[in-house]
Amino acid sequence: SYVLTQPPSVSVAPGKTARITCGGTNIGTYSVHWYQQKPGQAPVLVIYYDTNRPSGIPERFSGSNSGNTATLTISTVEAGDEADYYCQVWHTSSSRYVFGTGTKVTVL
Amino acid sequence: QVHLVESGGGVVQPGRSLRLSCAASGFTFSLSAMHWVRQAPGKGLEWVAVTWYDGSEKFYADSVKGRFTISRDNSKNTLYLQMNTLRAEDTAVYFCVRDRGSGGGSGTDVWGQGTTVTVSS
Numbered sequence: 001s002y003v004l005t006q007p008p009s010v011s012v013a014p015g016k017t018a019r020i021t022c023g024g025t026n027i028g029t030y031s032v033h034w035y036q037q038k039p040g041q042a043p044v045l046v047i048y049y050d051t052n053r054p055s056g057i058p059e060r061f062s063g064s065n066s067g068n069t070a071t072l073t074i075s076t077v078e079a080g081d082e083a084d085y086y087c088q089v090w091h092t093s094s095s096r097y098v099f100g101t102g103t104k105v106t107v108l
Numbered sequence: 109q110v111h112l113v114e115s116g117g118g119v120v121q122p123g124r125s126l127r128l129s130c131a132a133s134g135f136t137f138s139l140s141a142m143h144w145v146r147q148a149p150g151k152g153l154e155w156v157a158v159t160w161y162d163g164s165e166k167f168y169a170d171s172v173k174g175r176f177t178i179s180r181d182n183s184k185n186t187l188y189l190q191m192n193t194l195r196a197e198d199t200a201v202y203f204c205v206r207d208r209g210s211g212g213g214s215g216t217d218v219w220g221q222g223t224t225v226t227v228s229s
Contacts, residue, residue, distance in 0.1 A: 001170070033215035035153070042203055042222060043153065048215035086153050090213030095167040097143065097155035097212065 002091045004100035011106045018074040020103045022087030025068060030089040032070040034063055038083045046085075047072060074105070082107045110134035110218050112204045117223030120194055128223060130187040130204030135218075138162070138182040141207035143216060144189045146200035146225075156202070157189065161210035172198075194227045201225075 005023040012018040022032060032050050035043035045054050047063040050070065060075045074081055087100035116128040128144070144156040157168045157178040166178050177190040187204055201222040208214035 031213065031215075037153075042219035044219075045215055045217045048208065048217075054217060084152075088153075088155075088215070092213070095158070095165070095212060096169065097145075097158070097216075099145075099153040099155060102152040 002089070002094075002098050004087055004089065004098055006085075006087060006100040006103045008101070009104045009106065011108055012074075012077045013108045014077055014079060016077055018077050018081070018105055020072040020074075020085050020087075020105065022070040022072070022100045023068055024070075024089065024098075027068055027070050027089065028066045030065075030091070032063065032065050033088045034061075034072045035086045035088065036081075036083045037086065043086065077105075077107055079107050081105060110206075112206065112218055112220035114202065114204045114220045114223035117202065117225045119226045119228060121229050122195060122227055124194055125190070125192045126194060126225060128189040128191065128202055128204075128225070130189075130220060132185045132187065132204075132206070135206070137180075137185040139210055141209060141211050142178075142180060142187045143205040143207060143212070144178060144187075145203045145205050145216075145219075146198075147203070147222075148197075148200040151200075154200070158207070158212045159187070160212075165211065167212070191225070194225075196227050199225060199227050 034047040037043040050065040143158045179188045203222045204220040205216045206218035
């Protein structure tokens with residue numbers, strides 16, 4: 001089965017940049033989606049198809065994907081960005097979504 | 109306003125069955141693929157199953173294949189998950205989720221608030 005690996009945690013000071021990686025074999029050949037989940041809430045889509053932001057998502061959120069690593073970048077981090085973040089791909093050969101292991105972002 | 113509202117969760121003994129429902133509103137339900145995603149207490153997200161917009165295709169996670177059945181009634185704007193032979197490891201919050209496309213793969217942009225399933229004797 002296809003595995004997506006994320007760092008368990010990332011810490012960042014307010015105003016700085018947070019980068020969350022998502023590693024998977026040849027992930028660059030897949031489309032990656034990213035979700036933000038705050039405690040007690042349902043996840044929210046923040047990036048789809050590697051680089052696209054849904055309406056209402058700040059420009060501070062951006063994504064990239066190449067080779068074996070996809071990255072979610074949060075610029076000018078705010079306290080409200082503190083949450084768990086998950087990457088996701090559609091594994092075409094098995095017709096299944098696969099989620100990454102999740103990363104807890106802490107704003108110092 | 110786009111909404112997904114799950115129901116049917118509860119406490120059930122191992123080996124028993126439960127059926128979850130998800131009522132959709134505010135969008136054309138029959139044009140969207142729909143998923144169930146679950147989250148065990150303190151754990152990450154786990155995709156469970158998908159049904160294509162017209163119900164023609166259904167796919168399952170290995171962990172539930174053969175025990176769970178996803179279905180939809182487009183005339184009632186409702187998604188279902190029939191869960192049989194439940195195990196302790198099925199304990200989780202179950203989310204009803206809309207795909208951005210008519211099949212899977214486009215990302216999921218609408219999530220319900222979830223319904224809790226607890227499997228315990």
